[in-house]
Amino acid sequence: MPTRFVQRPLRRAVLLAALFPASAMASQGDVTAEQVVGHYADLAHANFDDALGAARTLDERIDALLDNPSQETLQAARDAWRQARIPYMQTEVFRFGNPVVDNWEGQLNAWPLDEGMIDYVKSDDYHHELGNAGATANIIANQSIQVGGKKVDVSELTPELLAGLNEIGGSEANVASGYHAIEFLLWGQDLNGFDAGHGNRPASDFMSGEDCTHGNCERRGHYLEAASQLLINDLEWMVAQWAPQKKDNYRQTLLARSPQEGLRRMLFGMGSLSLGELAGERMKVALVANSVEDEHDCFSDNTHNSHYFNGQGIHNIYTGRYERLDGSTLEGPALADLLTSQNAELAATLSERLDASMQQLGEIKNAAEADESPMYFDMMIAPGNEKGAELVNSAIASLVKQTGTIEKAAGALGVDSLQPDDAGHKF
């Protein structure tokens, strides 16, 4: 995608900058890079804390489902999962640039996954990674599994066991834990292709005795419990990494480095999520290949929200504002303030570009949530769906433009290397 083709700032942006009173610009100059990076750590802490809170609610709903499996308790658990995605997807902007997040996130959000490793799948409508020996292991139906040359005892389904099974046999598609594993257990395979409809796992998959459908209901419940517990453990660990007034956590490491390095990590996170991950992997590949296998939340058809809140996460870092799940707002010294003091015109342009992307991602969300004939992401990417393709393409174009402006902002803030931190490792 052509970040190099980014147009010069729009005329409107220039006008905005011209209207900016000089005194306001001077006072913006009071914000220091150090303060901005400090507030960034606060944003991360609040955001991961919300993700943890929502994961705990999900865990309670999962307990309720397993205690009394019914359509209602299943629906309540699904609603909690969707709610849990709202804060989590906003945290992804912290992933790139902060090794502590990037090295950790695979256990929580690895995707796409070969779900046949976890549970039953419909054999003629299941497309796993070529050459993946674990793709049909079905942990729930077996006491031990054999992947490649490796035999693993899976009789006791614990959080630790699931963590250890990730990428077994060396394939990234072997995902045993995290949001998407839980999503699969709550929804099941989406067998509708490009047509309307998400996965339709019956609540009876968790019932006992003769009511149990598809076998191994008890183990399925244990699996779900273990995956949910692991998610909570992992999020607790990450919240602690960003907590203030703690010794030896990542926050301390980050704040001990130069403010310039902090800015670099912020901008690298924004740009990488915006372009390569969201616009590229999660939208463009799915669209031009017409591939439902490349849909992000493919079991639940929640993809429109995942994309939207990824975008919101990028927006949060720039504005320094994060709307918490309880409705309160966290605000503080923002990257926008710092950039305004350096180059008000560019700051206004970036603000406009970020708003434009949210507008486009909002259009996708609205189309998916429309009361009448909703169009979900997996329908948008169907061959020949011109309206869907236009929605997705407009969002991609907007994200590409926004990334070009993020690069310029980096330049204006004296961040001249947008390379990932290699933490001293050479490769």
Add this chain to the structure above:
Amino acid sequence: MMTPRLFKQLGRLGLAALTLASASLLADDTSPQAREHWHQAIEQRYGALNDASERLEASAERFCNNASDAHRQRLTRDWMEAWQAWQAVRFVDFGPIEQNSRAWQMQFWPDRKNLVGRKMQSWLAREEAPTAEQIAEDSVASQGFPALEYLLFDDSMQGTDALAQPIACGLMSAITTHLADTAGALQRDWQRFGDHYRGTQSYTTATLHGALLALETLETKRLGEPMGLTGGSANGYLAEAWRSERSVRLIEASLRGLEDTFLPGLRTLLNARGKPELAAEFGAGLDRARQGAAEMAAGVAPALDDRDRFRALQGLYVQVGQLRHQLETIGRELGMVRGFNSSDGD
């Protein structure tokens, strides 16, 4: 609690970088000369791709009229030559190639979930063969060289005359026509793009970066991943052209393209900097790696179970890594600064 993903993450993030326009390159007045070289060389390459694609289209038609062994051999050869012609200019990731995902139209890859196979099976199951227009509107997985490779080499197509059947032949013809149309449009658009390319300083950096990214992709994705050298296990399906076992022939073509299309312009830049030895060293490395690849067996996947062949591939992997390192050094020498990259991601 954490899985040891660090190395792999770094490998992936290592690709997460692109160029920002740099002051020293912008100020360099030899830069227009380099772009002049590059524009011409790339124009020739797109011309060769167009010619090869037209030969392939004609060859497909010939085979469909008379499915003789000789026509099939010629078809296979023309298909390989056209794919190699694409590989030689694949490092150009800016300009007209960016329109309508044309690079993916040529070659959708990697294809971890066999989308190419499933798209072909679904076309083959229909009552009528598609038109080139229908192929143009379909998934990129239906449009390029890997789709043709499925028709020529997949196990399911190995019956005596599976490809000669009207639906299969019509499908193949439609794909070759679409490919030739795309290649023709690329060549025309590149010519029209000439003034803008030559007159825009930032394309010097873009061209350097395209070559660097091509080497990074070659090292980590085209060799490292299928060979199991980037953290995962070896998996021949992750190699390009695994159905025809011709991955190394494609790599050879990419190296040749860098040698005769990218290197001359680079030499101009480095000569002007008083660093001709850097270009000479890089050129010698390219030549060694290409010659080595030319002498190797054609497939990556069969080498995974053959010690000698695997060792030869490892040698190539190391050489490509050195080339990547050399070009990074050259980039720094020329003041190249890296930014974001659209090919980053999981």
